[in-house]
Amino acid sequence: MNRCRIKGFQGTSLIDYPGRIASIIFTGGCNLRCRYCYNGSLIDSSELPDIDTADVLSQLKLRRGFIEGVVITGGEPTVQPGIIDIMRAIRRIGLDIKLDTNGTNPDVIEWVIEENLAEYIAMDYKAPLARYESVTGVAGVEDRIFASAQLLMKRALRYEFRTTVHPLTHSLEDIETIAFEISGARAYFLQQYHSFGSLDQALTETPAFENDFFIAAAERITGSFNTFSVRNLPAPMPSEFDYTTAYTQSPDQTPVSINLNR
Numbered sequence: 001m002n003r004c005r006i007k008g009f010q011g012t013s014l015i016d017y018p019g020r021i022a023s024i025i026f027t028g029g030c031n032l033r034c035r036y037c038y039n040g041s042l043i044d045s046s047e048l049p050d051i052d053t054a055d056v057l058s059q060l061k062l063r064r065g066f067i068e069g070v071v072i073t074g075g076e077p078t079v080q081p082g083i084i085d086i087m088r089a090i091r092r093i094g095l096d097i098k099l100d101t102n103g104t105n106p107d108v109i110e111w112v113i114e115e116n117l118a119e120y121i122a123m124d125y126k127a128p129l130a131r132y133e134s135v136t137g138v139a140g141v142e143d144r145i146f147a148s149a150q151l152l153m154k155r156a157l158r159y160e161f162r163t164t165v166h167p168l169t170h171s172l173e174d175i176e177t178i179a180f181e182i183s184g185a186r187a188y189f190l191q192q193y194h195s196f197g198s199l200d201q202a203l204t205e206t207p208a209f210e211n212d213f214f215i216a217a218a219e220r221i222t223g224s225f226n227t228f229s230v231r232n233l234p235a236p237m238p239s240e241f242d243y244t245t246a247y248t249q250s251p252d253q254t255p256v257s258i259n260l261n262r
């Protein structure tokens with residue numbers, strides 16, 4: 001088995017895999033340096049000890065029957081030489097997999113889809129392609145992001161795109177451009193920035209978006225996706241805001257699921 005640097009393991013999560021009770025595997029290392037990243041210890045994880053892959057697989061076997069799936073997240077899992085091997089091993093145990101990825105390795109994603117290794121793929125779509133470097137700190141990944149997004153939209157069964165937003169990294173126009181670039185995708189989520197530390201300290205010191213940003217974004221992009229939602233809303237929506245009525249259908253009558261509750 002090729003090496004997969006596992007840096008963390010969580011036995012049970014009820015919220016990280018839609019529709020499944022799952023364990024979580026955290027891999028070390030990442031090829032991006034997103035300004036809002038709060039996983040600094042994982043992206044440069046040389047200080048963290050590796051967790052033995054065999055031990056993790058044993059834990060998963062013991063939990064089979066209670067958990068239904070495994071979330072593989074990072075860092076960035078697709079930079080691991082052993083990512084395919086460990087996914088195969090988990091599938092042999094009989095567990096579904098949700099793969100979290102930043103989309104920079106379309107070859108790995110194609111392999112995962114080809115072998116039907118991930119039941120669910122969640123891909124960060126971090127910015128309009130033209131602004132990727134300014135948000136991720138790394139140049140030249142746009143073509144690979146585009147290729148991965150196309151793979152998901154054309155060939156993956158269950159997938160989502162998601163964008164973490166902050167006033168210093170995103171504007172409403174950016175969200176509109178993203179919606180255009182991945183228009184027709186099955187599911188898209190905007191994610192409120194977590195304010196407990198980030199690679200770029202300026203983000204931590206600058207207030208995150210309020211609800212009005214997410215309402216305005218929804219008004220601009222609803223209709224581009226079968227499912228659109230916001231995660232980690234800063235506050236409950238005002239009771240007079242009848243979101244259900246306003247956005248239950250896209251212009252082409254495709255049902256649209258909107259959930260702006262916390």
Ligand code: SF4
Nearest residue numbers: 030032034037075102
């Ligand atoms: S937020 Fe960006 S830098 Fe941090 S782990 Fe994810 S892809 Fe890597």
